[in-house]
Amino acid sequence: MRTNVRLLAYRLLRKYEKEKFISREDVDSVLSFLDDRDRRFFKELVWGVVRKEELLDWYINQLLKKKDIPPAVRVALRMGAYQLLFMNSVPDYAAVSETVKLVKNENFKKLVNAVLRRLRTVPEPKELHLVYSHPEWIVNYWRSFLPEEAVLRIMKWNQEPLPVMLRVNSLAATKEEVIKILAEEGTEAVPGKHAPFSLIVRKLGVPMNDSRVINDGLASVQGESSQLVPFFMELRPGLRVLDTCAAPGGKTTAIAELMKDQGKILAVDISREKIQLVEKHAKRLKLSSIETKIADAERLTEYVQDTFDRVLVDAPCTSLGTARNHPEVLRRVNKEDFEKFSEIQLRMVQQAWQLLEKGGILLYSTCTVTKEENTEVVKRFVYEQKDVEVIDIRDKMKEFEVEGIWDGYGFLMLPDETITPFYISVLRKMG
Missing domain, CATH: 3.40.50.150 (Vaccinia Virus protein VP39)
Known part of the structure; x- marks a missing residue:
């Protein structure tokens, strides 16, 4: 089943490579028929590859004689590189062999295999836009009007996915009441840090759309x-x-x-x-x-x-x-x-x-x-x-x-x- 999940991620990331856009409907349609374990793997792989695009490309390019490779091969290499560098749960042999299977052309299969096997020999980059994986022009642009510490802070937090946040409907419930109902559904939530009616979801039980707090109008999903x-x-x-x-x-x-x-x-x-x-x-x-x-x-x-x-x-x-x-x-x-x-x-x-x-x-x-x-x-x-x-x-x-x-x-x-x-x-x- 794991190979199928990689293939689904590969298809979505190839579409992203063409359009530089990921449809949430496409993601949801895949997640709808995966179990929890495969869902987590799929989400981490897809969003991880997109989030680390500049950094992954830099690592890959260090090992390529010709940088101009087909987009489909580039996507496969990014997926393999992400698993090797950032997914401790994936054994190296699986990251390499399963990625090679995604590539159709025999010559490119050999290239992907060779690059991924040598990936860990590449020293880490020093440039901050690569360390935090942002397009260089955006980082330089931010530096033109923001203090350096603000630019670093934005880049650093952009590497961390935002937790699910709820806004309690103060006309219908208290924060304590919503936390209690969520707990009964297997969801752990704690009061937010800034907004008066906010909750941070620490651990999800039932999907948020199926939760009583959403369906009964006791809360809304909304960032702080x-x-x-x-x-x-x-x-x-x-x-x-x-x-x-x-x-x-x-x-x-x-x-x-x-x-x-x-x-x-x-x-x-x-x-x-x-x-x-x-x-x-x-x-x-x-x-x-x-x-x-x-x-x-x-x-x-x-x-x-x-x-x-x-x-x-x-x-x-x-x-x-x-x-x-x-x-x-x-x-x-x-x-x-x-x-x-x-x-x-x-x-x-x-x-x-x-x-x-x-x-x-x-x-x-x-x-x-x-x-x-x-x-x-x-x-x-x-x-x-x-x-x-x-x-x-x-x-x-x-x-x-x-x-x-x-x-x-x-x-x-x-x-x-x-x-x-x-x-x-x-x-x-x-x-």
């Missing part, structure tokens, strides 16, 4: 960085809130919970499919204060004429902050994307600002680590718009024990066990 965002919006029951890029609805429903489900929350997104995700989320949590509307956030005032006390612009972005769960994003983006997204984000903020009441708060957030999409978007907006006050959120971040960088316009959260890089800027409309 995302959970913290609504706490900076100065929410209270009875407010009118606009969420401009709401799908899949994690922050929308968190806002409703913090407002005791009292007030009006308008959740908008660009398609029926996205809006249905928000509606499904709200229904599961039994929240009645959320209304939905299909609208393009870049042309928001054409769709929405009401005004609001609070506006959230959790903007689409290059998503570099999600690399712990989506390591492929590091290989998919390019520098042109930073500018492209920043123009979209600025238009969204400009549109949303027109719908904000005087004295109201707009929160702008992204899950990326670029100057163009974070600092520069807010800086340009503040420069153009004269009725903006930037709220300093450093003290509040300290209350949540979150470390990061304040740039005068917003705060970049730096990662730890449960935090991923997230940028938050809080703007008040003066007058």
Whole structure:
């Protein structure tokens, strides 16, 4: 059975090599018919190979006379190298022989065999982008505007998968009650480190989607960085809130919970499919204060004429902050994307600002680590718009024990066990 698991991983990684994208549906379809042991092996092999791509290629290239080998052979070599270097549970002979079986061409079988057998003779690299397996251009780019210790911290934590995090629905249960129900299902969870209603799943019993806490609306799966965002919006029951890029609805429903489900929350997104995700989320949590509307956030005032006390612009972005769960994003983006997204984000903020009441708060957030999409978007907006006050959120971040960088316009959260890089800027409309 183990060989079949390797073959399934090989097929998925070959598809990734072509597209630099891994479909979660593809992963789930494979996992659905594997037992626990094979699931763990498959997940570690696939995500490990993607996460360590630069490092694995460097090791392999040290032993190749010609670096230009077919992508299918390169993928097989990465898989074998990962098992040899990082999977202690796999005997060396199995890592080599089972990888060789994946290759069809006899000449390339010999090459793969020879490279893998000599792999352990290669000394470790010294360059930090290789040690932490990041594209060199991204590391150099981060160094252009972040302190060295911040760059190292991001690279280091990107090697560690993010644990599953839950947000307890405070209107339906306490953290203690949810922990108890999870324990009955064989899942071990402990209170989170930063967000008030967060739990860290230490050991999974039943799959999360089958858990009573999810199906009965007692909790939602949501990362701790995302959970913290609504706490900076100065929410209270009875407010009118606009969420401009709401799908899949994690922050929308968190806002409703913090407002005791009292007030009006308008959740908008660009398609029926996205809006249905928000509606499904709200229904599961039994929240009645959320209304939905299909609208393009870049042309928001054409769709929405009401005004609001609070506006959230959790903007689409290059998503570099999600690399712990989506390591492929590091290989998919390019520098042109930073500018492209920043123009979209600025238009969204400009549109949303027109719908904000005087004295109201707009929160702008992204899950990326670029100057163009974070600092520069807010800086340009503040420069153009004269009725903006930037709220300093450093003290509040300290209350949540979150470390990061304040740039005068917003705060970049730096990662730890449960935090991923997230940028938050809080703007008040003066007058």
